[in-house]
Amino acid sequence: MLSELPLLSLVIWFPVLGGVAVLFVGDENPGRAKALALTVAILSLLISIPLYTSFDPTTAAMQFQEFIPWIPTFNVNYHLGVDGFSMPLILLTTFMTVLVVIAGWEVVKYRIAQYMAAFLIMQGFMIGVFAAMDAILFYVFFEAMLIPMFLIIGIWGGPRRVYATIKFFLYTFLGSVFMLIALIYMYNQAGGFEILDFHKLPLSLTEQVLIFFAFVVGFAVKVPMWPVHTWLPDAHVEAPTGGSVILAAITLKIGGYGFLRFALPITPDAASMLDWLIITMSLIAVIYIGLVALVQQDMKKLIAYSSIAHMGFVTLGFFIVFSIYRHTGSLSGAVMGVEGGMVQMVSHGFISGALFLCVGVLYDRVHSRQIKDYGGVANTMPIFAAFMVLFGMANAGLPGTSGFIGEFLVILSSFKASFWIAFLAAISLILGAAYTLWLIKRVIFGDIGNSHVAELQDVSRREILMLSLLAAAVLLLGVWPDPLTSVMHVSVDNLLQHVTVSKL
Amino acid sequence: MNFVAPDFMPVLPELFVLILACVVLIVDVFLEQRQRHITYGLAQLTLLGAALLTLLTYAQAPVTTMFGHYIKDAMGDLLKLFICLTTAVGFLYSRDYLRRCGLFKGEFFVLGLFGVLGMMVMVSANSLLSVYLGLELLSLSLYALVAIDRDSPVSSEAAMKYFVLGSLASGMLLYGISMIYGATGSVDLQVVADATARQGANNLVLVFGLVFLVVGLAFKLGAVPFHMWLPDVYQGAPTAVTLYIGSAPKLAAFALVMRVLVEGLGALQSDWQQMLIILSVLSIVLGNLVAVVQTNIKRMLAYSTISHVGFLLLGIVAGTPEGYAAAMFYAIVYVLMAVGAFGLILILGHNGFEVENIEDFKGLNDRNAWLAFLMMIIMMSMTGVPFMAGFYAKWVVLQAVVNVGLVWLAILGVVFSVIGAFYYLRVVKCIYFDKLEQATPVDLSLDTEIAISANGLLLVVLGLYPTALMAWCAMALPS
Numbered sequence: 001m002l003s004e005l006p007l008l009s010l011v012i013w014f015p016v017l018g019g020v021a022v023l024f025v026g027d028e029n030p031g032r033a034k035a036l037a038l039t040v041a042i043l044s045l046l047i048s049i050p051l052y053t054s055f056d057p058t059t060a061a062m063q064f065q066e067f068i069p070w071i072p073t074f075n076v077n078y079h080l081g082v083d084g085f086s087m088p089l090i091l092l093t094t095f096m097t098v099l100v101v102i103a104g105w106e107v108v109k110y111r112i113a114q115y116m117a118a119f120l121i122m123q124g125f126m127i128g129v130f131a132a133m134d135a136i137l138f139y140v141f142f143e144a145m146l147i148p149m150f151l152i153i154g155i156w157g158g159p160r161r162v163y164a165t166i167k168f169f170l171y172t173f174l175g176s177v178f179m180l181i182a183l184i185y186m187y188n189q190a191g192g193f194e195i196l197d198f199h200k201l202p203l204s205l206t207e208q209v210l211i212f213f214a215f216v217v218g219f220a221v222k223v224p225m226w227p228v229h230t231w232l233p234d235a236h237v238e239a240p241t242g243g244s245v246i247l248a249a250i251t252l253k254i255g256g257y258g259f260l261r262f263a264l265p266i267t268p269d270a271a272s273m274l275d276w277l278i279i280t281m282s283l284i285a286v287i288y289i290g291l292v293a294l295v296q297q298d299m300k301k302l303i304a305y306s307s308i309a310h311m312g313f314v315t316l317g318f319f320i321v322f323s324i325y326r327h328t329g330s331l332s333g334a335v336m337g338v339e340g341g342m343v344q345m346v347s348h349g350f351i352s353g354a355l356f357l358c359v360g361v362l363y364d365r366v367h368s369r370q371i372k373d374y375g376g377v378a379n380t381m382p383i384f385a386a387f388m389v390l391f392g393m394a395n396a397g398l399p400g401t402s403g404f405i406g407e408f409l410v411i412l413s414s415f416k417a418s419f420w421i422a423f424l425a426a427i428s429l430i431l432g433a434a435y436t437l438w439l440i441k442r443v444i445f446g447d448i449g450n451s452h453v454a455e456l457q458d459v460s461r462r463e464i465l466m467l468s469l470l471a472a473a474v475l476l477l478g479v480w481p482d483p484l485t486s487v488m489h490v491s492v493d494n495l496l497q498h499v500t501v502s503k504l
Numbered sequence: 505m506n507f508v509a510p511d512f513m514p515v516l517p518e519l520f521v522l523i524l525a526c527v528v529l530i531v532d533v534f535l536e537q538r539q540r541h542i543t544y545g546l547a548q549l550t551l552l553g554a555a556l557l558t559l560l561t562y563a564q565a566p567v568t569t570m571f572g573h574y575i576k577d578a579m580g581d582l583l584k585l586f587i588c589l590t591t592a593v594g595f596l597y598s599r600d601y602l603r604r605c606g607l608f609k610g611e612f613f614v615l616g617l618f619g620v621l622g623m624m625v626m627v628s629a630n631s632l633l634s635v636y637l638g639l640e641l642l643s644l645s646l647y648a649l650v651a652i653d654r655d656s657p658v659s660s661e662a663a664m665k666y667f668v669l670g671s672l673a674s675g676m677l678l679y680g681i682s683m684i685y686g687a688t689g690s691v692d693l694q695v696v697a698d699a700t701a702r703q704g705a706n707n708l709v710l711v712f713g714l715v716f717l718v719v720g721l722a723f724k725l726g727a728v729p730f731h732m733w734l735p736d737v738y739q740g741a742p743t744a745v746t747l748y749i750g751s752a753p754k755l756a757a758f759a760l761v762m763r764v765l766v767e768g769l770g771a772l773q774s775d776w777q778q779m780l781i782i783l784s785v786l787s788i789v790l791g792n793l794v795a796v797v798q799t800n801i802k803r804m805l806a807y808s809t810i811s812h813v814g815f816l817l818l819g820i821v822a823g824t825p826e827g828y829a830a831a832m833f834y835a836i837v838y839v840l841m842a843v844g845a846f847g848l849i850l851i852l853g854h855n856g857f858e859v860e861n862i863e864d865f866k867g868l869n870d871r872n873a874w875l876a877f878l879m880m881i882i883m884m885s886m887t888g889v890p891f892m893a894g895f896y897a898k899w900v901v902l903q904a905v906v907n908v909g910l911v912w913l914a915i916l917g918v919v920f921s922v923i924g925a926f927y928y929l930r931v932v933k934c935i936y937f938d939k940l941e942q943a944t945p946v947d948l949s950l951d952t953e954i955a956i957s958a959n960g961l962l963l964v965v966l967g968l969y970p971t972a973l974m975a976w977c978a979m980a981l982p983s
Binding site for chain 2: 070071072073074111114136139140141143144146147150151154155161162165166169170173174177178180181184185187188
């Protein structure tokens with residue numbers, strides 16, 4: 001029975017319609033709006049679970065496919081489907097949205113219904129991005145997603161929110177329009193917008209290089225990679241806690257996912273030729289941005305920069321494969337790189353989300369994000385301190401947490417390509433430990449810094465609930481990553497088989 | 505030679521508008537100010553009746569009448585339908601504004617109806633003569649409409665400027681027409697088309713005439729560098745008139761370009777294509793850049809219009825049936841957005857306060873969340889964000905341009921629409937991010953609310969399901 005339901009459409013449109021319903025309940029009934037939003041978020045999570053349980057990990061083909069002609073004039077179809085790459089990210093999205101709804105429960109006072117609705121609609125669009133099998137459908141969700149996030153940062157954000165949100169919108173918009181041109185160009189050759197047809201489309205090297213750059217501009221802004229990362233610290237700092245969580249946990253992943261779905265398989269020769277460029281950019285992100293994180297005064301900014309550094313691992317893992325293949329001639333090391341990148345994406349979703357929630361917990365009490373305004377929080381908030389230390393350790397890549405697995409796999413596979421790449425990537429472990437532990441030391445430990453900290457109340461039951469869910473996820477993935485890696489294994493293999501065959 | 509009466513059936517909608525416009529004119533003389541709503545009702549009746557007649561007599565195959573000066577075809581009927589409907593909606597949005605400003609006079613509606621008649625003639629013109637007649641009927645109505653608030657110095661100045669520059673453009677157009685007549689020996693577009701196909705681009709007089717024609721058309725469209733009148737007129741005219749100028753005439757101007765350049769001078773495509781590329785590039789660049797620094801919403805929308813015209817011309821530049829259909833889709837969607845945007849500007853005013861600056865949208869979300877949402881949809885649609893019709897309009901135009909190998913034009917177009925995003929976002933910023941000290945609720949009548957809601961939601965519906973309108977546009981165009 002389950003297989004007959006249009007499961008993916010449900011997961012996309014149920015939260016969107018739920019969001020609209022929340023809007024109709026309106027701000028006059030904040031209690032009912034919140035309750036409805038939470039119900040919708042939880043139901044979305046439940047609806048998405050069969051995607052995992054009924055998923056067939058033995059095939060790389062698209063599953064749960066839905067196909068309806070949408071704009072026949074241009075052969076555009078409403079075509080959905082998931083494979084081992086997109087399915088985990090969809091689950092991550094539905095999971096994080098529940099947390100975001102809980103996180104905003106008592107904190108958001110202004111226009112709570114619009115707040116909740118924006119996140120629910122955003123959720124639907126983000127899942128649409130992951131599930132779209134038609135390039136125009138992908139693009140439509142990819143762009144539409146900007147509107148709710150633009151409003152979330154702009155309405156509920158901090159003092160410099162207008163600057164931050166317009167910067168966010170324009171950066172991402174500029175990145176994606178080139179992709180649209182590339183998609184139209186490929187449509188002229190392929191006669192349709194099916195992403196899988198694009199994978200098979202023969203393209204000359206010049207075409208590939210230009211299309212590759214169009215994709216890189218679009219996705220590098222989203223990831224974000226150095227040097228187009230500057231919107232992220234601004235957006236994160238000004239966004240409300242929920243906005244930061246969704247930005248870090250999901251939207252950044254869309255950039256990484258885009259590389260896997262578009263850039264690598266559509267333009268493999270260009271990617272292989274220009275992998276040095278992406279690897280260099282990733283290493284700069286890992287090391288230089290790590291150093292930048294070290295000197296931040298603002299907690300959210302520090303975590304934002306740490307996000308950029310961690311996402312550098314993801315792109316490194318994805319683009320190291322060509323070098324490994326050239327060196328060793330086998331794919332076994334390369335598999336590790338891509339899987340490492342994927343694990344890193346999911347794990348970073350949990351960890352960065354958790355850290356932003358932790359900052360949110362502190363901010364709600366003290367109304368400051370400056371590190372110097374804290375100190376000795378462990379004395380007044382012991383339970384919270386335990387959580388924050390755990391997430392800090394995970395962020396630093398401590399074995400036993402999910403942060404370790406991804407980074408370890410990527411560094412291990414880098415060794416097969418080049419010692420120096422691996423060496424430089426491994427430096428980030430030191431840097432990551434440095435900025436995270438120093439943050440923890442200054443905020444959590446030591447003597448009570450000031451009167452505000454002395455009056456702090458420990459976390460409420462609501463906050464414990466959301467933090468412990470994340471803590472469980474981080475630890476589970478850290479000690480037992482198999483449930484995640486096993487579903488993506490075949491897809492990764494398939495992708496690598498594909499990208500190592502030249503299209504020329 | 506015997507006189508044979510022409511077949512009047514194909515011009516039924518036009519006759520209907522003409523007769524009723526005269527009726528409105530006469531009836532209005534006998535009405536007192538408090539009965540003026542009768543004029544308004546009659547005007548609406550005229551427009552809706554004309555739309556209905558157009559729909560009922562929708563052309564399956566092209567029919568010419570009036571001795572070949574007039575053609576009734578699918579493209580014309582589709583555009584006429586939208587011209588009548590958008591003008592009707594525009595009148596509805598304007599009603600309360602006109603009452604507030606003391607402009608609720610018969611002249612507004614009579615001139616508006618004659619303008620509609622002019623547009624319908626332009627849309628169905630099959631000779632350079634009827635093109636000119638339609639254009640002048642529209643232009644004269646517009647000059648008078650801009651000056652309708654005769655005590656306002658700003659309006660008078662705008663009207664004067666519009667009149668002088670508009671006459672210059674008409675002169676150019678007429679000069680071009682005379683040259684083409686000289687080169688081909690006819691004003692009938694079919695004959696002109698045959699003659700140019702025979703003579704080709706080697707005839708210098710023909711190309712010279714084409715240049716003047718393009719200048720005249722560019723002026724009426726408001727394409728750079730012939731756009732000077734547009735911002736001043738948009739800002740100076742009473743907002744209800746700005747709405748009128750900014751909406752349906754764009755459809756007529758599109759039809760004009762199609763009739764004259766594509767149907768009449770199709771053989772000279774390689775010549776006018778180059779000219780249109782220059783016009784569209786300049787319009788997109790200048791329109792978007794200058795709009796960024798505007799503080800007056802009407803002026804900002806004027807520059808945004810210029811950039812949209814540039815985008816619309818891109819579709820015609822492509823020179824393929826696909827491109828023409830894309831341009832037509834763009835024109836229709838643009839008019840829907842423009843009517844909605846100016847309509848909201850009108851609706852949000854109340855006694856003693858009219859929306860003039862972008863700042864005046866501050867705190868709209870707290871005043872009326874639904875209207876705020878609609879304005880956001882319109883702005884996002886103008887930006888070209890998906891799930892709004894504006895995205896598909898831009899997309900199909902880009903697709904047509906890339907199809908003919910002009911990738912650089914497409915890239916230029918998208919880069920400048922990102923720049924354009926900034927000023928649309930600024931309006932959204934005012935609506936949602938800025939708070940108002942005291943939020944006065946918006947009072948609007950039920951019919952206005954229904955119309956503006958339908959207007960805004962139509963942009964979303966067209967965004968979710970653009971197929972029908974796109975197919976309709978493609979079918980309406982001669983392939």
